[in-house]
Amino acid sequence: MPNPFPGMNPFLEKPSLWPSFHQRFITYLADAIDPLLPENHSADLGVRVYTSAPSNGMYPDVFVAKHAQKKKGRNGTTAILEADPPLEVEYWAEEIREPFIKIRMGPDPGKLIAVIELLSPANKTPGKGRTLYLRKQARVLRSTTHLMEIDFLRAGEHTVAVQLDTLPENHWDYLVCLHRGRSRSKFECWPIPLQDRLPRIHVPLSKKDTDVVVDLQTVLDRCCETATGRRIDYSQECPPPLSKKNAKWIDELLRKKKLRK
Numbered sequence: 001m002p003n004p005f006p007g008m009n010p011f012l013e014k015p016s017l018w019p020s021f022h023q024r025f026i027t028y029l030a031d032a033i034d035p036l037l038p039e040n041h042s043a044d045l046g047v048r049v050y051t052s053a054p055s056n057g058m059y060p061d062v063f064v065a066k067h068a069q070k071k072k073g074r075n076g077t078t079a080i081l082e083a084d085p086p087l088e089v090e091y092w093a094e095e096i097r098e099p100f101i102k103i104r105m106g107p108d109p110g111k112l113i114a115v116i117e118l119l120s121p122a123n124k125t126p127g128k129g130r131t132l133y134l135r136k137q138a139r140v141l142r143s144t145t146h147l148m149e150i151d152f153l154r155a156g157e158h159t160v161a162v163q164l165d166t167l168p169e170n171h172w173d174y175l176v177c178l179h180r181g182r183s184r185s186k187f188e189c190w191p192i193p194l195q196d197r198l199p200r201i202h203v204p205l206s207k208k209d210t211d212v213v214v215d216l217q218t219v220l221d222r223c224c225e226t227a228t229g230r231r232i233d234y235s236q237e238c239p240p241p242l243s244k245k246n247a248k249w250i251d252e253l254l255r256k257k258k259l260r261k
Helices: 018-036 128-141 214-222 242-258
Strands: 041-052 094-105 112-118 145-152 174-179 188-190 200-203 212-213
Touching: 018 041, 018 094, 018 112, 018 212, 018 214, 094 128, 094 188, 128 145, 145 188, 174 200, 200 214, 212 214
Parallel strands: 112 145
Antiparallel strands: 041 094, 094 112, 145 174, 174 188, 200 212
C-alpha cells in the first residue's frame, strides 16, 4: 500500500511494527546510497545485538525471597518457621537487533568513513539499549568518522548528539542530525514537522570526495509498499498520542483517501 502521508508515516512508530520497519529502512537506505558512492567505497550493514528486559521494566532471572524470622519457643529452643509461599515469576529476556549502516573505503575491512543510525525505541528509553547506544555515539563523536542519526520516533528522550536547546522549539516532530568527523561541536540538522516531506540529505565521505545526496522520502515510501505497510490499520489511533492539530490533520487526510470512515 502506498504511503498516504507526504512525509513520515506515524503509524510505523507502533512498537509491533517498528522492528520490521527499522530493518527495511536501513536496508533500503543502504541500497540507495551504495550506487552513489565512489568505486572504492561501500555501504554495508552492521547490527548491534544485545539482550534486554521486556518493555514492562522487569529484568531477567529475578528471584525474590522473603527470609523467615527465627522465633524462640517457651522452652528456650528456636522455633523453625516455614517460609510464606512466594510469588514465582518466570520470563525471558528479549534479544534486540538494531541494524545500522557502515560506509567504508578500501578493500575489506577498509577504513570506516561514516555510520548511519536509525534510532530505536530502546535507544530513547532508559536501559541497556540506551546505554550501549550513547556509549557508541560518544566513541564515534571523538573519532574522524562521520555520524548520521535519524530519529523517526516522537516518543522517548532526546538522544541525537546535537543539544535539544539549540533547536527550534515546537516546530518539528522528527529529526536528522549529522556530525562530520573532527568537526567538534558543529552539527547539521534537518528538523522535520509531521506534515512535511522527508528531506534529501547529504552523506559525507572522505575529504577528497564529494558528499552524496539521498532522498529519505523515497526510502520510506518503499518501506510502506512492503508487508510492513500492509499491516497498518488506519482505523486505529496513531501511537504515541498526537497533538490536537496533527490528530485532526491525520484524520482528515485518511478520510479523504478513504482509509478511515
